[in-house]
Amino acid sequence: MKYLSLLSILFISTSVSAQYLLPVKVENCIIDKFCLDCGDKRAGYKEKDFSKLLKALNTELHLEGLDGKIMFQVLVAPNGTGCVISHTDESKNQITNTIIEHLNNFAKWTPSVTDGKKELKTSINVLFTISNNKIDGSIERVDFEKFEESFDHPTDPEITNKDYQYRNVNLPNYKIEVWNTKNSSLIKNNVAHIDIDSNDKVWTLSDTKLQVFNGKNFELNEYIDLKNNNKSGFYEISINQIDEVWVYGNGMLYTINNEVWNRQDKILPKDANVYKIDTNPKSNEIFIGSNKGLVIYKDKKYRVID
DSSP states (O other): OOOOTTOOOOOOOTTOBTTBOSSEEOTTSOOSOOEESOTTBTOEEOHHHHHHHHHHHHHHSOOTTOOEEEEEEEEEOTTSOEEEEEESOTTOOHHHHHHHHHHHHOOOEEOOEETTEEOSOEEEEEEEEEETTEEEEEEOOOOHHHHHHGGGSOOOOOOOOSSOOOOOTTGGGOOOOOOOTTTSOOSOSOEEEEEEOTTOOEEEEETTEEEEEOSSOEEEOOOOOTTOOOOOOEEEEEEOTTOOEEEEETTEEEEEETTEEEEOTTTSOTTOOEEEEEEETTTTEEEEEETTEEEEEETTEEEEEO
């Protein structure tokens, strides 16, 4: 039997680049923000409809004498549509292109749900196996323990520009230190966001938990909101010029002033999910990007651009 060598499995590792988990990127999807195989109820598909997709692939593809596997990273949207953003077939075989077309046209995905609310987008991995002249497919769930362990073994960066010679005469003056779960109180190595206040304290979001680094220790900054039972964690942070910390998490927008937390429940539009918070020190404006538009806050007043 001929082995289809162009099809191979790539397990999740530190070779991930930005949002892409697999080596071959597909540039036809809108990628803004998504979670990795998350949710109390994880994303998937309707079994009967996915069986029809497999039947269509088995009818359309010529698989005689082929044997192999290929993984696809699919973004699943709340409306049940999906889009392939990366895969493992570096030869870009026509079989792969056909599978991508079917996956992108498939509208029976089931979105992930956290605390009773659908996630905006969820990344899942779908593994297809070709054997005995037949193709089969199923979801390959992320092993989060192995995924987090991979952060302790980073790979060397890929240098694409072979001509430019970078020179920094001040490089010997820098002191570079690495802080991780092994040598500090950092909760997890996958730090999503950081910002620094005027006292050189580093505010980090590690495993959706807020921690403040004072140069020696990472201190957990927790807040119990009696009016909010959402425990999904923190996802965005920004600090303005007066050291006012803006945090989005647990489905709510908060500010922290001198260690005092305040809910900002009148600023965001209803059912808004925040993508990004940024500050403009010159204009004293706070910019909040969300799925409901751009919120601009200044002098205790806000406006929404949608």
